[in-house]
Amino acid sequence: xxxxxxxxxxxxxxxxxxxxxxxxxxxxxxxxxxxxxxxxxxxxxxxxxxxxxxxxxxxxxxxxxxxxxxxxxxxxxxxxxxxxxxxxxxxxxxxxxxxxxxxxxxxxxxxxxxxxxxxxxxxxxxxxxxxxxxxxxxxxxxxxxxxxxxxxxxxxxxxxxxxxxxxxxxxxxxxxxxxxxxxxxxxxxxxxxxxxxxxxxxxxxxxxxxxxxxxxxxxxxxxxxxxxxxxxxxxxxxxxxxxxxxxxxxxxxxxxxxxxxxxxxxxxxxxxxxxxxxxxxxxxxxxxxxxxxxxxxxxxxxxxxxxxxxxxxxxxxxxxxxxxxxxxxxxxxxxxxxxxxxxxxxxxxxxxxxxxxxxxxxxxxxxxxxx
Amino acid sequence: xxxxxxxxxxxxxxxxxxxxxxxxxxxxxxxxxxxxxxxxxxxxxxxxxxxxxxxxxxxxxxxxxxxxxxxxxxxxxxxxxxxxxxxxxxxxxxxxxxxxxxxxxxxxxxxxxxxxxxxxxxxxxxxxxxxxxxxxxxxxxxxxxxxxxxxxxxxxxxxxxxxxxxxxxxxxxxxxxxxxxxxxxxxxxxxxxxxxxxxxxxxxxxxxxxxxxxxxxxxxxxxxxxxxxxxxxxxxxxxxxxxxxxxxxxxxxxxxxxxxxxxxxxxxxxxxxxxxxxxxxxxxxxxxxxxx
Numbered sequence: 001x002x003x004x005x006x007x008x009x010x011x012x013x014x015x016x017x018x019x020x021x022x023x024x025x026x027x028x029x030x031x032x033x034x035x036x037x038x039x040x041x042x043x044x045x046x047x048x049x050x051x052x053x054x055x056x057x058x059x060x061x062x063x064x065x066x067x068x069x070x071x072x073x074x075x076x077x078x079x080x081x082x083x084x085x086x087x088x089x090x091x092x093x094x095x096x097x098x099x100x101x102x103x104x105x106x107x108x109x110x111x112x113x114x115x116x117x118x119x120x121x122x123x124x125x126x127x128x129x130x131x132x133x134x135x136x137x138x139x140x141x142x143x144x145x146x147x148x149x150x151x152x153x154x155x156x157x158x159x160x161x162x163x164x165x166x167x168x169x170x171x172x173x174x175x176x177x178x179x180x181x182x183x184x185x186x187x188x189x190x191x192x193x194x195x196x197x198x199x200x201x202x203x204x205x206x207x208x209x210x211x212x213x214x215x216x217x218x219x220x221x222x223x224x225x226x227x228x229x230x231x232x233x234x235x236x237x238x239x240x241x242x243x244x245x246x247x248x249x250x251x252x253x254x255x256x257x258x259x260x261x262x263x264x265x266x267x268x269x270x271x272x273x274x275x276x277x278x279x280x281x282x283x284x285x286x287x288x289x290x291x292x293x294x295x296x297x298x299x300x301x302x303x304x305x306x307x308x309x310x311x312x313x314x315x316x317x318x319x320x321x322x323x324x325x326x327x328x329x330x331x332x333x334x335x336x337x338x339x340x341x342x343x344x345x346x347x348x349x350x351x352x353x354x355x356x357x358x359x360x361x362x363x364x365x366x367x368x369x370x371x
Numbered sequence: 372x373x374x375x376x377x378x379x380x381x382x383x384x385x386x387x388x389x390x391x392x393x394x395x396x397x398x399x400x401x402x403x404x405x406x407x408x409x410x411x412x413x414x415x416x417x418x419x420x421x422x423x424x425x426x427x428x429x430x431x432x433x434x435x436x437x438x439x440x441x442x443x444x445x446x447x448x449x450x451x452x453x454x455x456x457x458x459x460x461x462x463x464x465x466x467x468x469x470x471x472x473x474x475x476x477x478x479x480x481x482x483x484x485x486x487x488x489x490x491x492x493x494x495x496x497x498x499x500x501x502x503x504x505x506x507x508x509x510x511x512x513x514x515x516x517x518x519x520x521x522x523x524x525x526x527x528x529x530x531x532x533x534x535x536x537x538x539x540x541x542x543x544x545x546x547x548x549x550x551x552x553x554x555x556x557x558x559x560x561x562x563x564x565x566x567x568x569x570x571x572x573x574x575x576x577x578x579x580x581x582x583x584x585x586x587x588x589x590x591x592x593x594x595x596x597x598x599x600x601x602x603x604x605x606x607x608x609x610x611x612x613x614x615x616x617x618x619x620x621x622x623x624x625x626x627x628x629x630x631x632x633x634x635x636x637x638x639x640x641x642x643x644x645x646x647x648x649x650x651x652x653x654x655x656x657x658x659x660x661x662x663x
Binding site for chain 2: 134270309321322
C-alpha cells in the first residue's frame, strides 16, 4: 500500500516524462499537419503564388544554411549571398552548357559550395566578429565582379547571365503543371535538408558545434577540436545555401551577376534574425518575411516602400527582439504559467522546465554580445 | 614614374573619401560598440538637406555649419528614439535596426528629392592645383578638411574631460556609470558626432560622385574595408586604412596585368584579407584580451 506522500513522489517523477512524451507527440502532429498543408498549397493556389511559395522554401533553406553557421556555431557572415550565387551558377552552367539533367546538378552545386566554404573557413579561423564579417563581406562584394569578368565569359555569360530552362514535369505525373512540379521538388529537397539539419544539431557533433558558440575556450578545454568543427560548419553552411541557390536558378530560370549582390546576403541576415537564431522552423518564418513583407510594403505606398519596409522591420524587432522563435518560446512560457495556475498540484514541474530554457536563452544573448 | 605618382595621388584623393567614412564608422563604433550600417545613408540625408538649403539661396559656409548642426541633433534624436530602447538587446537585433534605418532613409531621400542625379557645388573650385595634372583644388581641399577633422577629434578625445568620459563609457559602461558618467548620454553624443562627421564627408564627396540617394553605398563599403584594415579601435588607423584602400584599388587597376581593370575591387579586398591574416585585429587595432 502506498502512502499519499509516496504517491505524489511517483507522480512527480512520472509527470515530466509523460508530459515530454505528450509534447513530442504534439510536435509530430504539428509537423505532419504542416507538411500536409505544404503538399496541398500548390493545388489551392496557381501560377505566381506557387512560384512565390517555392521562393519562400528556397529562402528558408538558404537562411537555414546561414543559421547553421551563425545561429548554431556563432560565426558571423554577411556574405552568404555569394554561396547562393555560386550554387545557382553551377546549376545554370551544368544544365545549359553541358546538358546535365537538372536533378543531377544539385549535388555538384552543394559540393562546390562546400569546398568554397572550407576555403573561406580556413582564414576565418583567425578572425572573429567584424573582422570575420569583412572576409565574408569580401566574398559577397567580389562575386558579381568575378561573374562579369571577361576571362570567364565563356562559362558565365558575363553581364548577360544565363537563361535556364524550366524543369519538365516527369512523365509519370501528367496531371500537374511545371510550377507545381518545381514546388513539390523544392519541398522534397527542403524537407530532406531540414531533416538532415535537425539530426545534425541533435547529434554529438551538433552539441560540439553549439558548445563552440557558447564558449570556444571552454569547448576546446573539453577536448572539442574547435578549428575542425568551425571549418566544417562553414563548409556545411555554404553547402546548404548553395543548394538553395541551385534551386533558385531552376525557379527563376535566369541567373545574372547582379542578382547576387550584397543585398541578397543582407536579406538572408534579416530573415535569420527575425526568424530566430538557432531555430529550425524560424528559418521558414524568415523566408516568409523576406519574400512577402517587401511586397506588402510596396502595396502600402509605392514611393515610400523602403520606409514602410524599414518601419515594419523595426516593429517586428521591437516586439520580438529574439526573433519569431524566441517570441514563440516566450508565449509558450506564458501559456505554461497560465496552466500552472489552473493546476496548482503540478506547480513545481512547469517551472523547472521553463527556467532552464530561459537561462539558456539569456546565456545565448550574452555570448552573442561577447563575440 | 610620372604614371606611378599620378596613380598614388589619384588613389589618395579617393582614399580621402573612404578615410572620412572609415573615421565616422570607427567613431560610432567606439561610442556605441556597434558598426553603423546606416552611416552612409545618414550622410546622404544630410547632404540632401544641404543641397536643399543651397537651392533656396543660402550661402555655402552658412549651409555647411547649419547642416553639421542639424545632423548632430538628428544623430542624437535617432539614438534616443530608435536605439536607446534596444541597448540591452542582442547585437543582431541592433543590426536589423540599422538595416531598417538604412532602408527608411534611402527611400525617404528618393521620395523627397527623387532619384535624379544632382550636381553639388564645391567651395574650393576645381582648377588643377599648382598648374599640375596630379591633383585638383577640390581634392586638395578634401584632404585638408579630413586632416583637420582628424586633428580636432584627436584633441577632443585625448584632451578634454568629455572626450575621456565618452571613451570610458564605451570601453566599460558599468564602471563608467559607477564613477558618475551618464553613459546613455555619452552614447547619444557619439551618435551626434558621427552624424556630423558623416555630414561633412557627404558634402565633400558629393561634388566628386554627384548626389543621388545611393551616393554613399559604394563609399560605405570601401570605408568599412578601410576601417577594418586599420583596426576598428583606432581612429588614426581607420584614416590610414581608408587611404590605403584607395591607393591599393587604384594601383591594382593600373599595374596588375590582365585582371586588374575588371577586378580591382576584388584584388583590393584580397589584399585586405591577406593583411588581416597577419594582423587579425587590423593594422593598428588593439587585440582584446578576455578573462576566462
